[in-house]
Amino acid sequence: MGDYILSIDQGTTSTRAILFNREGDMVHSAQREFRQYFPKPGWVEHNANEIWGSVLAVIATVLTESGKQAEDIDGIGITNQRETTVVWNKKTGAPIYHAIVWQSRQTQEIVDGLREAGHEKQIHEKTGLRLDPYFSATKVRWILDHVKGAQQLAEAGDLLFGTIDSFLIWKLSGGKVHVTDYSNASRTMLYNIGELKWDLELCELLQIPPIMLPEVRPSSEIYANTDPTIFFGVEVPIAGAAGDQQCALFGQACFTKGMAKNTYGTGCFMLLNTGDKMVRSDNGLLTTIAWGLNGEVTYALEGSVFVAGSAVQWLRDGLRMIQNSSDAEAYATRIASSEGVYVVPAFVGLGTPYWDSDARGAVFGITRGTEKEHFIRATIESLAYQSKDVLLTMEMDAGMEIGILRADGGAVANEFLMQFQSDLLQADVELSRYKETTALGAAYLAGLATGFWKSIEEVESLWSKEKTYSPQMAEDERDELYKGWKKAVEAARVFKL
Ligand SMILES: Nc1ncnc2c1ncn2[C@@H]1O[C@H](COP(=O)(O)OP(=O)(O)O)[C@@H](O)[C@H]1O
Numbered sequence: 001m002g003d004y005i006l007s008i009d010q011g012t013t014s015t016r017a018i019l020f021n022r023e024g025d026m027v028h029s030a031q032r033e034f035r036q037y038f039p040k041p042g043w044v045e046h047n048a049n050e051i052w053g054s055v056l057a058v059i060a061t062v063l064t065e066s067g068k069q070a071e072d073i074d075g076i077g078i079t080n081q082r083e084t085t086v087v088w089n090k091k092t093g094a095p096i097y098h099a100i101v102w103q104s105r106q107t108q109e110i111v112d113g114l115r116e117a118g119h120e121k122q123i124h125e126k127t128g129l130r131l132d133p134y135f136s137a138t139k140v141r142w143i144l145d146h147v148k149g150a151q152q153l154a155e156a157g158d159l160l161f162g163t164i165d166s167f168l169i170w171k172l173s174g175g176k177v178h179v180t181d182y183s184n185a186s187r188t189m190l191y192n193i194g195e196l197k198w199d200l201e202l203c204e205l206l207q208i209p210p211i212m213l214p215e216v217r218p219s220s221e222i223y224a225n226t227d228p229t230i231f232f233g234v235e236v237p238i239a240g241a242a243g244d245q246q247c248a249l250f251g252q253a254c255f256t257k258g259m260a261k262n263t264y265g266t267g268c269f270m271l272l273n274t275g276d277k278m279v280r281s282d283n284g285l286l287t288t289i290a291w292g293l294n295g296e297v298t299y300a301l302e303g304s305v306f307v308a309g310s311a312v313q314w315l316r317d318g319l320r321m322i323q324n325s326s327d328a329e330a331y332a333t334r335i336a337s338s339e340g341v342y343v344v345p346a347f348v349g350l351g352t353p354y355w356d357s358d359a360r361g362a363v364f365g366i367t368r369g370t371e372k373e374h375f376i377r378a379t380i381e382s383l384a385y386q387s388k389d390v391l392l393t394m395e396m397d398a399g400m401e402i403g404i405l406r407a408d409g410g411a412v413a414n415e416f417l418m419q420f421q422s423d424l425l426q427a428d429v430e431l432s433r434y435k436e437t438t439a440l441g442a443a444y445l446a447g448l449a450t451g452f453w454k455s456i457e458e459v460e461s462l463w464s465k466e467k468t469y470s471p472q473m474a475e476d477e478r479d480e481l482y483k484g485w486k487k488a489v490e491a492a493r494v495f496k497l
């Protein structure tokens with residue numbers, strides 16, 4: 001048995017490899033960015049071979065720099081940018097087109113066609129998702145439409161589809177297994193999350209041959225061993241996989257119904273564990289699978305904020321008001337309030353609960369006295385307001401109060417934001433002692449399968465709080481501020497060019 005679990009965190013802009021020890025502490029990590037392709041406005045693509053190259057590179061780096069050997073690794077866990085779609089040739093291993101990234105809007109026409117044909121409700125009921133280019137199904141259809149001969153090859157069983165987890169497991173195992181886990185399957189818009197199987201009606205509707213789909217397996221299980229010719233001469237169990245937001249929920253030890261986490265990164269993704277029950281939402285939340293573990297599936301409700309930390313990047317790179325993201329807090333706290341200024345960062349539309357793709361960003365309430373500090377403070381506050389919108393929707397749809405929110409992601413370094421979030425929600429906001437909760441979640445899933453960690457209770461006992469932010473704001477002030485935000489969002493949505 002090795003002394004470390006290797007977690008591979010394959011994100012939208014970079015790939016990381018992290019070694020964790022039995023205490024859940026990060027021993028060493030390596031990171032590498034890879035190229036983003038924007039062939040047309042609104043399209044986002046990756047080269048899956050470059051992603052694979054980045055994975056091999058970060059694994060080699062983390063081993064070399066830490067002085068550990070591949071033999072020291074007990075198991076490998078994989079977590080990934082979700083929905084991003086790869087179609088590759090089963091015989092050659094070569095992707096037949098770039099990976100179409102979750103953010104890409106290039107399948108909008110296919111989505112519009114499905115909507116016009118009246119399939120929206122059926123898709124929502126079967127998959128828990130919204131009919132949107134975000135998810136994998138229309139991306140597969142697009143690739144089969146645009147690569148010559150692809151449909152025939154797919155029907156003949158010569159092509160494989162996978163999300164990034166699936167592609168990486170296939171590569172690491174030397175092409176032996178074609179699998180994915182429940183959480184990733186639930187993001188494809190082809191998976192029936194109630195019946196727990198690929199939905200043949202949806203496959204038929206999109207003319208996606210089921211033969212190209214991976215086998216859906218638990219999130220914690222030995223799928224295969226690494227191919228020694230690829231993995232430093234060693235066979236290491238590939239033992240866990242789940243989408244990155246689900247892994248963050250796992251890494252935050254939100255194992256029981258009613259526990260929620262919010263990740264404050266480029267966007268914000270809030271997930272609420274709803275246990276073995278699927279909670280349906282008509283208010284813009286997604287019903288999704290958190291993980292499959294010990295013969296059971298756990299469901300979650302998910303809300304997405306498209307622009308969060310990237311609004312802070314906008315202050316830095318677009319408006320050039322700050323030099324580093326970390327400077328935002330000092331400016332925001334130089335003033336006692338944003339004095340009625342609201343920034344609605346709807347740069348790419350609005351997510352939960354509005355799902356308004358035509359909305360655009362706006363600033364309200366500016367006066368002659370408005371200074372850069374107000375802009376910065378109002379931008380930071382917008383992360384908290386948007387997250388409150390999501391949390392209120394969750395509480396309403398799940399019929400439960402979320403008294404504690406566990407927070408992670410780069411922007412939790414901003415103490416002003418965390419306190420303001422707690423004030424607005426009237427709930428405790430907790431930070432874990434672990435910084436890399438997403439990668440840690442994947443490590444836990446793998447380590448539970450190999451026996452590195454014995455039980456979920458053991459993993460739960462490792463979680464500890466670094467800090468709690470508790471509400472301090474008076475109720476009147478909170479209500480007044482939030483009322484102003486709702487007005488600002490409505491006003492922003494009215495303006496359409
Ligand atoms: N102190 C800070 N205050 C506000 N935002 C911050 C701060 N530090 C980092 N961020 C924001 O957090 C984001 C990076 O977080 P990260 O979790 O690494 O994101 P991702 O995984 O989506 O790339 C950036 O958008 C950055 O602007």
Ligand SMILES: O=P(O)(O)OC[C@H](O)CO
Pocket residue numbers: 010011012013080081082083102243244245265266
């Ligand atoms: O790669 P990230 O961290 O931006 O996460 C992307 C999400 O999984 C998209 O659904």
